[in-house]
Amino acid sequence: MSLPLFISRRYFFSKKKKNFINIIAIISMLVVSIGTAALIIVLSVFNGMEDLLRSIYGEFDAPIQVMPRQGKSFELTDDIKFEINSIDGVMGITEVIEDNALLKYNHSQMVVKIKGFSKDFIEMGRMKEAIRHGELSFGSETQPLAIVGRGIQFKLGISLRNEYTPLEFFYPKNVRPGQINPSSYYTHTRILPGAVFALEQHYDDNYVFVPIAFTEQLLDYKGKRTSVEILIEDPSQADKIQDQLTQALGDQFVVRNADQQHEDLYKTLQIEKLFVFITLSLVVAIASINIFFSLSMLVTEKKSDISLLYAMGATPAMIRKIFLTEGAIIAFIGAGSGLLLGFIIVWIQENFGVVSMGVESAVMQAYPVKLIATDFFYSAISIILITFLAAIQPSLRASNQSKFLRIK
Structure with missing residues (x-):
């Protein structure tokens, strides 16, 4: 080379x-x-x-929620209401009763979460944007109405136009020994569907919202509540109000903000x-x-x-x-x-x-x-x-x- x-x-x-x-x-x-x-x-x-x-x-959950630390329910007294309403920035409270119940419609049935609200829930219009059929209303005292999740509507074939077929709810009682009558084993109440909501799949497939008086009768709570939802004027003050509520209510209650309600x-x-x-x-x-x-x-x-x-x-x-x-x-x-x-x-x-x-x-x-x-x-x-x-x-x-x- x-x-x-x-x-x-x-x-x-x-x-x-x-x-x-x-x-x-x-x-x-x-x-x-x-x-x-x-x-x-x-x-x-x-x-x-x-x-x-x-x-x-945010369309459904309250900024602050108060729940009992132990047990499923608590007695909501006037003193507790006064402690909550006396804190600056609190607009009002919504009383809540929530539990599982058996829902039957025509020949179909399923276990649902029934959640009863006081009238403040409707007045605040918190779910106005989530209503797909019907109106955001719990009806009247003589003719109460339920707001049903869209998933439950599809599974049970619920029709808002059918005024002759109500939703039937069954809730078990504390049965005493010696009782033979089957009707004494559970509480049975009826309510017509008035609206259908679509919020999120978990809510749509599981929840039915009703007036609190209806839930109180079905579950036989007699003045007890499972939680209280706090409405506030300024969302930026939520942490401050949460701390004040925790100090005012003591160790018997758990006060949670919006994120803590879905912490998991x-x-x-x-x-x-x-x-x-x-x-x-x-x-x-x-x-x-x-x-x-x-x-x-x-x-x-x-x-x-x-x-x-x-x-x-x-x-x-x-x-x-x-x-x-x-x-x-x-x-x-x-x-x-x-x-x-x-x-x-x-x-x-x-x-x-x-x-x-x-x-x-x-x-x-x-x-x-x-x-x-x-x-x-x-x-x-x-x-x-x-x-x-x-x-x-x-x-x-x-x-x-x-x-x-x-x-x-």
């Missing part, structure tokens, strides 16, 4: 090797960018779902969000192996340049800093472009609803998303840290190589 041909082949393969290293570095940045964008998008979807649940439950659900969402964050971070960590290989190949290729820098007076710390800077550039460009890409996609979805739920009866037509600054902060920190760690070993290898050249 002639010398010109040998030199040209070495130049060709050297250039090809450099291009290969550059391609790996670009791929590394793209992987980091896509992983970061995916992380932002998924976290935003969880934020949107959490906000959607709050908005759905929100905790589940937060746990899922955490595991998704960890999973996608691990995916980016695995993808960061490309950064490790690209920098390792760069160290191998730049042996002569490292020795030249050392001959010009460079220290091992300077050599190490050069390769760490190379890794930091990949990390910052990848993470920065990923954050920007994720922000753009989520912003488009939030404002234009490009991705739909695909279900006509869904509460929202488009997937809910929400941007939170802390998601950007923690995502950027984790991605930059992971990719920066991938650059440490090649930089240490480069500095150790300069020490070897010095000894040699």
Whole structure:
């Protein structure tokens, strides 16, 4: 082989090797960018779902709820009402009786949650937007009406137009020994359906709302209540009013805000969000192996340049800093472009609803998303840290190589 041909082949393969290293570095940045964008998008979807649940439950749940610490019910006395109403910011209270009961309609039956409300519930119009058929009303004292969940309506075939077929409720009594008559084993009452609501699947499939007098008669509570819902003037003062109620009512009662009423659900969402964050971070960590290989190949290729820098007076710390800077550039460009890409996609979805739920009866037509600054902060920190760690070993290898050249 002639010398010109040998030199040209070495130049060709050297250039090809450099291009290969550059391609790996670009791929590394793209992987980091896509992983970061995916992380932002998924976290935003969880934020949107959490906000959607709050908005759905906000139509029905009271800002503050008071329940007995022990037992299923308590006697609501005038003293308790006075303690609650005397706190600044309280607009009023809604008395509640809730329990399981057997519902029969025509020849179909199922166990449901029957929930009786005082008249304040209707006056506040808390479920006005959730009514699908009929009117938000409990009727009159002589002709009470029930508000039925849409899921229960479908399962039992309930018709609001049929005024001759009522809803029949059965509730077991505390049977004494020696009683033979079967009718003494349970309480039986009837009520006509007046409206159908669609709020959320759990409520739609399980709940029937009725006047509290009807529930009191069916369950034989005689002045007892299972909970009291507090309506307040300023929702921003909920925590302050909650603390005041806790002090005023003592240890016999549990005072819960809107989030605490569905604490298990929100905790589940937060746990899922955490595991998704960890999973996608691990995916980016695995993808960061490309950064490790690209920098390792760069160290191998730049042996002569490292020795030249050392001959010009460079220290091992300077050599190490050069390769760490190379890794930091990949990390910052990848993470920065990923954050920007994720922000753009989520912003488009939030404002234009490009991705739909695909279900006509869904509460929202488009997937809910929400941007939170802390998601950007923690995502950027984790991605930059992971990719920066991938650059440490090649930089240490480069500095150790300069020490070897010095000894040699």
